Amino acid sequence: MKSRFPDPRQADENGIVAIGGTLEVASLIDAYSHGIFPWPHKDYPMLWFSPEERGILFFADLHIPRSLKKWLNKCEMTVTFDTHFSDVIMKCATRKRKGQKDTWITEGMVQAYQELHTQGYAHSVECWLGDTLVGGLYGVYIGGVFSAESMFYIESGASKVCLLALIDKLEKMGHYWLDTQMVTSVVEDFGGVYISREEFLRLLSEAQMAEIKWELGSHAN
Numbered sequence: 001m002k003s004r005f006p007d008p009r010q011a012d013e014n015g016i017v018a019i020g021g022t023l024e025v026a027s028l029i030d031a032y033s034h035g036i037f038p039w040p041h042k043d044y045p046m047l048w049f050s051p052e053e054r055g056i057l058f059f060a061d062l063h064i065p066r067s068l069k070k071w072l073n074k075c076e077m078t079v080t081f082d083t084h085f086s087d088v089i090m091k092c093a094t095r096k097r098k099g100q101k102d103t104w105i106t107e108g109m110v111q112a113y114q115e116l117h118t119q120g121y122a123h124s125v126e127c128w129l130g131d132t133l134v135g136g137l138y139g140v141y142i143g144g145v146f147s148a149e150s151m152f153y154i155e156s157g158a159s160k161v162c163l164l165a166l167i168d169k170l171e172k173m174g175h176y177w178l179d180t181q182m183v184t185s186v187v188e189d190f191g192g193v194y195i196s197r198e199e200f201l202r203l204l205s206e207a208q209m210a211e212i213k214w215e216l217g218s219h220a221n
Contacts, residue, residue, distance in 0.1 A: 008050030
C-alpha cells in the first residue's frame with residue numbers, strides 16, 4: 001500500500017519524516033504502519049517522526065527488580081483493558097512531567113486517539129485499587145505492533161503493573177517485543193533498549209506478515 005508519507009529512511013537528523021497534515025484516523029494508521037508517529041511541538045505544525053534509534057522492549061530480556069517482585073506478590077491492584085480509555089488518556093495528558101511545562105498530548109491528540117480507540121486501533125490498560133483508577137497506559141495496535149504512547153500513576157507502582165499486564169497479554173498473543181518509541185527510566189529498568197531504525201522497520205515488516213489480531217477482553221488473567 002502506497003503511503004502518503006515519505007520513506008522513514010529519509011528522516012532528517014532529528015528523525016522528522018514530514019511536517020504538517022492532520023491527525024485523522026487514516027493518516028495515523030498510515031504513519032504507524034510505516035514506523036512513523038506524530039509528536040506535536042508547541043508553535044510548530046504537526047511533526048511526524050521515525051527516529052534513527054527506536055526504543056524497544058524485548059520480552060526475553062524483561063527484567064523485574066527483586067523489590068518489585070516482592071511488592072507485586074502483596075499488591076491488591078487489579079487490571080482491566082479498554083474499559084476507560086478516555087479517562088486514561090486524559091490523565092496521561094494532565095500529569096505533570098519533570099522538566100516539562102507543557103504536554104505533547106494536546107487536545108487534538110486526545111480527540112484523534114479517542115477516535116482511534118472507537119475504531120479499534122488504540123487501547124488502554126487500567127489499574128485499579130478497589131473502584132479507584134490509580135494508573136494506566138495507552139497506545140496503538142496497528143500492523144501487528146503495539147506502540148506504547150504514555151502512562152500515568154496515582155498510586156506508586158500502578159503504571160508498572162499496567163506495563164507488565166500489557167506484556168503478559170502480548171506474549172500470550174504470540175508477540176515477543178513492544179515498541180516503546182523511547183527508552184524512559186522505567187522502560188530501561190525493565191530491560192528496554194534502543195535499536196536502529198532499519199532493525200525496527202524489519203521487525204515491523206515481520207509483525208505485519210504475522211497478522212496477529214488484537215485479542216478482546218476487559219480483564220487481565
